[in-house]
Amino acid sequence: MPNYLENQETIVALATGKGNSALAIFRISGRQAITYISNCILQKNTFLASQPRSIKIYKFVDFNKKMVDEITVIKYLSPESYTGENMVEIICHGGEIIVEEILEILLKNGIRLANKGEFTRRAFLNGKMDLMKAESVQQIIGSTNKKQINCAREMYEGRTQKKLLELKTKLKSVLAILDAIIEFPEEDDIKEKDLSYIQKIDEIRCIIDEEIRKREKIISDIGTIIPIVGIANAGKSSLFNLIVGFNRVIVHYEEGTTRDAVSEEIIINGEKIKLIDTAGLNETENPIEILGIRKTWEYVEKGNIVLWVTPSNKKIMENEIKITKTIKSENIIAIISKSDLNKGEEKKKYLNDKGISYIQACFVNDKESNKVIDFIGEKIKKITKESDEEPGFICNKRHEEIIITIKKKISSLMEKAKIMGEETISYEIKGILTDLNEFVGETTSEEILNMIFSDFCVGK
Ligand SMILES: Nc1nc2c(ncn2[C@@H]2O[C@H](COP(=O)(O)OP(=O)(O)OP(=O)(O)O)[C@@H](O)[C@H]2O)c(=O)[nH]1
Ligand SMILES: [Mg+2]
Secondary structure (H helix, E strand, O other), rough: OOOOOHHHHOOOEEEEOOOEEEEEEEEEOOOOOOHHHHHOEEHHHHHHHHOOOOOOOOOEEOOOEEEEEEEEEEOOOOOOOOOOEEEEEEEEOOHHHHHHHHHHHHHHOOOOOOOOOOOOHHHOOOOOOHHHHHHHHHHHHHHOOHHHHHHHHHHOOOOHHHHHHHHHHHHHHHHHHHHHHHHHOOOOOOHHHHHHHHHHHHHHHHHHHHHHHHHHHHHHOOOOEEEEOOOOOOOOHHHHHHHHHHOOOOOOOOOOOOOEEEEEEEEEEOOEEEEEEEOOOOOOOOOHHHHHHHHHHHHHHHOEEEEEEEOOOOOOOHHHHHHHHHHHHEEEEEEEEEEOOOOOOOHHHHHHHHEEEEEEOOOOOOOHHHHHHHHHHHHHHHHHHHOOOOOOOOOHHHHHHHHHHHHHHHHHHHOOOOOHHHHHHHHHHHHHHHHEEEEHHHOOHHHHHHHHOOOOOOOO
16 A cells, blocks of 8 residues: 655646746645645635635735735645645646746745656556556647547556456466466377467467557658649639638749648647648649649649649649549549639539539638638548547557567567477566566566656646
C-alpha cells in the first residue's frame, strides 16, 4: 500500500498555457499542499474547514494580506486526488502578471516548482494509474492527428492493456505446452501438441507484424493530402484562401497566376489536412508554367482527395476529364465556381453522370463561402472516416522499441524452432514475456520512468 503522504515535497505548476488568457489554472500537490495554500488565502479558516472536492471563491493575498486576485479553489484530500496526495487546484485570472505574482508567492511559501510530468509520475508511483495510462496522458496532450489520439484513448481507457494481456496469455499457453513436453517427453498426444505450439507462436508473430504496420502508418501520417486542381482562372487560389482563412496566395484575373504548388497545414473536423494550391491545367508554351503543371499532375496522383474547381461559365476541358480519369470519383469533391456568371447546367450533368459530389458557389460572396467550407468539411469527414481502422497498441517510441525486440526474437524462434530443444524455446518465450511485462509497466526501472516522464510538459 503506497504511503501518499510520506517524504513528498509540495509541488506547483501552471497547468494552462503561457500568455494572456481569460483564466489560468495552478496545480499544487503534496503533503502540505492544503496548509501552504491556506497561508495565501484571506479566508484561511473557511478554506481549512471546507469539504474536500468542494469549489469555493477566496481572495488570494500576499504577505501583507493585500489581495492579488480573486480565485476559485478546489481542494482534494489524499488519496482522492489525481496524484493520490493532498491537492489544490487554483483557478485565477489568466493575465501573465497575475500568474507570475501568484507563482512567486506560492514559491516563497515553501512550495517548489514541479518537474516535467511530476504530477503524473506521482500518480503512477502512488498506484493511482498504471504506467500505460500515465503515458497516455502525455499522448492525449501531444497528439497531432486523429490516429494518435485514438491510440492514446485506447491506452487511457485500458483497452490496450487488455490486448497486451491477451498476448501474454497466448505466450503462457505456449509455455504450458512446452513444459508438458519437457516433463513427459514420451507421451504421444503431447508430441502432437508440438505442432500446435509452433502454430501459436506464428499467430503471435502475425499480431506483432500487424501492430508494427499500424505503427508505421501512424508515424508516416502526414495528414490527408488535398490538392486544389482545375483549369487556369477557375478560382482555385480563391478557394485556397477561403479555406485557410487568410490571403495566403495571389488571386488575379490573368490566367496562369499560380505557378508553383503552395501548401498549408490545416485541421478540418479534427483531421490534419495538407491543402495545396496548384498551377492551372493550361495549354501553354511557357516553360515555367509547364513545370508548374507537371507538379499539379504529381499532386493529383498523390492526393488522397482532390478538390476540383471548375467554372460555371466555361465548357468542360480535356484536362478536366483527365482528372476524373486519374482519380476515383468517390475521392473527388467538385466545386462549380463563379455561379454568378452562369448556371453551369452542362457541368452539373457531367458530374451527376460520373457520380462526383459537387457544390456550386460564388467565391466572391461571403455567405456562399461558408456553405462551400461546410460542404467540403463534411465530404472530407466522410471520405477519411471510411478509411479508419482500429488503433494499434504501439503508441510511442518506448513501445516501438520493445515490440521490435520481440519481433526479432520471434522471427529467430520461428527459424530455429525445429533445431532448438524445447527447453531453449521455453527460455526464449520467457524472455519475450519479460519484455511484455516491461511494456505494460509491471517491471519498471528508474531509468525508464525518467525517460517516460521527461517527455511530459510541466503541469501534467
Ligand atoms: N465572378 C467571379 N469571379 C471569381 C470567383 N471566384 C474567383 N473569381 C475571380 O477569378 C479570377 C481568378 O481567380 P483565382 O483564384 O486566381 O483563379 P486560379 O484558378 O487560382 O487561377 P490560376 O492561378 O491562374 O490558375 C480572379 O479575378 C478572381 O477574383 C467567383 O465566384 N465569381
Ligand atoms: Mg491560382
